[in-house]
Amino acid sequence: MSLLERLNEDMKSAMKNKEKERLSVIRMIKSSLQNEAIKLGKSQLSEDEEMTVLSREVKQRKESLQEFKKAGRQDLVEKTEKELAVVSQYLPQQFSEDELRQIIRQTISEVQATSRKDMGKVMAAVMPKVKGRADGSLVNQIVQKELS
Numbered sequence: 001m002s003l004l005e006r007l008n009e010d011m012k013s014a015m016k017n018k019e020k021e022r023l024s025v026i027r028m029i030k031s032s033l034q035n036e037a038i039k040l041g042k043s044q045l046s047e048d049e050e051m052t053v054l055s056r057e058v059k060q061r062k063e064s065l066q067e068f069k070k071a072g073r074q075d076l077v078e079k080t081e082k083e084l085a086v087v088s089q090y091l092p093q094q095f096s097e098d099e100l101r102q103i104i105r106q107t108i109s110e111v112q113a114t115s116r117k118d119m120g121k122v123m124a125a126v127m128p129k130v131k132g133r134a135d136g137s138l139v140n141q142i143v144q145k146e147l148s
Helices: 003-016 018-039 047-071 074-088 097-111 116-130 136-147
Strands: none
Touching: 003 018, 003 047, 018 047, 018 074, 047 074, 097 116, 097 136, 116 136
């Protein structure tokens, strides 16, 4: 089942069960996917492109969450956490920190990185491998540790 088909099914079930918040987030995801398809001039996105859009949605919500926590807006924190939970359901299983560390070490040896100067080279090689399955800031932190 494709992501759009799954979203449509979940949207129907959210409507039937009167889950307004979940329905709203699913519609937002669908809208983001459709906007990306229009932007790229395609009728349908590839799985990779869909993961890019979902990752972007998760990243936006995580950044908003941090800002809301700083501002002491508990009402918005709770709402954003619920949205994040719904969006995360559509992402593939995330890599554990150990799996991520192993992929990064392997990539470092592949690109023959030796110091922090090679960080850009390592990040460019790692990110396509972990797309949608790891948070970019976590990848960045691990790469920095491994290169120092």
